[in-house]
Amino acid sequence: MRVIVTGAAGFIGSHLADRLVADGHRVTGLDDLSTGKLENLSGARKSKLFGFHRFDVTSSDLPVLVARDEPDVVLHLAAQMDVRKSVADPLHDTRTNVLGTVNVLEACARAGVPRVVFASSGGTVYGTPPKLPASERMTLHPTSPYGSAKAAGETYVAAYQRLHGLAGCSLRLGNVYGPRQDPHGEAGVVGIFAGALAKGQPTKVFGDGTSSRDYVYVDDVVDAFVRCLGGKGDGRRLNIGSGTGTTVRQLHTLVARAVGAPDAPEFAPSRAGELQAITLDVGQARRALGWEPVVGLEQGLAQTIEWVRSRKR
Ligand SMILES: NC(=O)c1ccc[n+]([C@@H]2O[C@H](COP(=O)([O-])OP(=O)(O)OC[C@H]3O[C@@H](n4cnc5c(N)ncnc54)[C@H](O)[C@@H]3O)[C@@H](O)[C@H]2O)c1
Structure with missing residues (x-):
């Protein structure tokens, strides 16, 4: 498959790029390197299957890239991911996390891309859930601009599916940890x-x-994205956590x-x-994707x- 990964030089995006290339997919990564690092991609960049572009996900370079690459799927992870920064500078957060997402969806719809998978946040969209574990059926009550932007992103993904037939899935990630993680991120x-x-x-x-938080190892998160490539998550919003x-x-x-x-x-x-x-109820992801978190906390740590x-x- 041809895959575009936004936020490819980041913590999760770079692991995803490594896995996709290892699985034989053609991968184009884009990132503005605001928090991501090229060294995270040192493995992927050795492969002929991988290409990298440095630009802002909100820029007009994005639709050009999407139209030229004609990907089968876009995995959208580029984001301002610091909850505290979103409180301190909500306009910057909105620019990247809402306008960036709309730019990706609009580019995909115009280029006739079949599918998009969006990195949402199970740790912030629910706010304080009425009971635990939080299930996808619960109403969202985000308590930060970051959580609000992720909730908005999910509704844009769903709207583009209804409006343009762009199949979309939002993965509500728990607190993701692992090698290359940034100490300012959610985990x-x-x-x-x-x-x-x-x-x-x-x-x-x-x-x-x-x-308490729901810590999930980065390889398990990558596996959830990979399982969405062929359409198993289409039209869904799925919690991706450990369940504990x-x-x-x-x-x-x-x-x-x-x-x-x-x-x-x-x-x-x-x-x-x-x-x-x-804590996230991961039953729906199990059923829809056949996905299971397999790396225990002690092993992942x-x-x-x-x-x-x-x-x-
Ligand atoms: N790490 C977690 O625990 C967690 C939990 C829930 C959701 N998420 C989401 O997963 C995604 C990846 O997060 P991460 O932890 O790997 O963070 P990260 O900061 O390592 O990755 C995000 C990447 O996006 C890039 N980026 C930021 N603004 C950009 C812009 N305007 N244009 C282009 N690129 C831009 C950054 O340079 C970075 O490489 C994000 O969407 C984040 O909100 C992460």
Whole structure:
């Protein structure tokens, strides 16, 4: 297949590019390198199947690329992904995360691209769900411009399917962690704990440590995108997580154990606006995609810590 990946130089996008190339697909990556790094693509760029373009996803270069490439599917991951930045500068967030998404969809519709898969956020679109795990049937109550932009993106994907017949799927990702992750992303705490503990530096837990998240390993997320290539997710919004909540205190214990460091974080007052708990019901993704998260937290953390250590060498 011919695939365009937006946000290809980022954490998840680069793993996706690696997997697609390994599976024999022709991949065009685009990224403005605002947070992404070319070094993330050092593996993919060795392949003749991979090409890279540096530009802004909101620019007029995008429809030109899509029309020229005639992809079978566009996987749209380019985004401003820092929730705090979205609160500090909502217009910048909206420009990239809403206008960028509309630019992608419009380009696909005009070029007759059959399908698009959108990286949404299970950690932010629900807000505080009435019960856990959060299911796709629940009403969305985002509490940040970032979450609102992801919820809007999903409705644009659905509207373009109805309006233009552009098949679309939105994957509501949990807190994704793994090698190459950015400490400012939604699962940034894994990178922060791992980086600090590996260097023997102090760590801080905000609040009493009971707030919990649904951590999902990046390879499992990549597998969900790959399963959507042929249309299994069309017309759906699917949670992609582990289905289990892990508290920040438990996470610290697991990271400290894997690093071989003392499990003794400092506690600091909780930060305003932080969600108390989120866990995602992944039953629909199981049924629709035949997808299953297969990498357990301890195994995934060990692989992430190995990567953190390899960067220090
Ligand atoms: N990491 C998570 O836990 C998580 C959770 C839910 C959803 N997501 C979503 O998954 C996608 C990938 O996230 P990630 O964690 O890999 O983040 P990331 O920042 O590593 O990747 C995003 C990429 O988009 C690029 N980008 C940003 N603005 C751009 C623009 N205007 N034009 C072109 N490229 C631009 C960045 O340079 C970066 O390479 C994002 O859409 C994010 O919102 C991530």
